[in-house]
Amino acid sequence: MSQEVVITYETLFELLQREKERSDLQRLENTFFNDTINYIKDKKRLLEPKNDSPFAFEEKKKTERQLDNIYKILKELYERREKKIISLALDKSRTKSNLIDTTALLKEEKVIFDAVTSLLDTYRDAVLYSVLNEKVPFMQVFDDKKPKEDFKTALEIKNTTKLVRFLQPVSKFVGPELEEYGPFKEEDIASLPSEIAQVLLNKNRAEEIKDER
Numbered sequence: 001m002s003q004e005v006v007i008t009y010e011t012l013f014e015l016l017q018r019e020k021e022r023s024d025l026q027r028l029e030n031t032f033f034n035d036t037i038n039y040i041k042d043k044k045r046l047l048e049p050k051n052d053s054p055f056a057f058e059e060k061k062k063t064e065r066q067l068d069n070i071y072k073i074l075k076e077l078y079e080r081r082e083k084k085i086i087s088l089a090l091d092k093s094r095t096k097s098n099l100i101d102t103t104a105l106l107k108e109e110k111v112i113f114d115a116v117t118s119l120l121d122t123y124r125d126a127v128l129y130s131v132l133n134e135k136v137p138f139m140q141v142f143d144d145k146k147p148k149e150d151f152k153t154a155l156e157i158k159n160t161t162k163l164v165r166f167l168q169p170v171s172k173f174v175g176p177e178l179e180e181y182g183p184f185k186e187e188d189i190a191s192l193p194s195e196i197a198q199v200l201l202n203k204n205r206a207e208e209i210k211d212e213r
Contacts, residue, residue, distance in 0.1 A: 093120035162197035
């Protein structure tokens with residue numbers, strides 16, 4: 001946006017309409033989240049009891065309805081931008097292009113974009129590379145009981161793991177954090193923690209699959 005915008009109910013509605021009407025991600029002020037939080041806090045202060053007059057009661061009800069609508073607007077605005085961010089990350093992962101325009105991303109959204117792109121890159125390597133080389137992809141199954149921890153692990157996998165192909169069968173084993181791995185068959189491909197992968201490489205049980213992009 002070319003000039004500073006004071007957050008109001010009307011401007012939030014306008015921002016949502018603009019995001020709905022246009023296919024590309026729309027620019028927001030860098031302070032959008034802080035400004036919106038302050039606006040909501042100001043609205044909530046109007047709900048603090050002052051007097052019991054009928055006028056004050058009606059004003060309170062009006063403010064409550066408006067707050068409810070503000071929450072709905074913000075949720076839809078976030079979800080529409082979220083969808084566009086994921087689409088940008090998919091384009092980035094597929095094309096490896098440095099021409100993907102990310103200038104409309106807020107700094108918080110850039111973190112999401114980078115994380116999703118990294119995740120897509122990691123599993124594109126693990127799955128597509130295997131299939132193109134006529135190998136069945138091996139993927140470590142996530143534990144449904146702790147999806148947040150598993151997702152965090154997945155986001156870090158690009159820098160903390162190595163992609164390896166097993167040269168011989170390896171029985172199930174326990175890692176340093178008591179996590180279980182395997183069993184693995186010859187020619188299985190897996191992304192393993194670098195420390196564990198290096199032990200297998202040193203013992204000639206597996207070979208590393210290098211990223212040749």
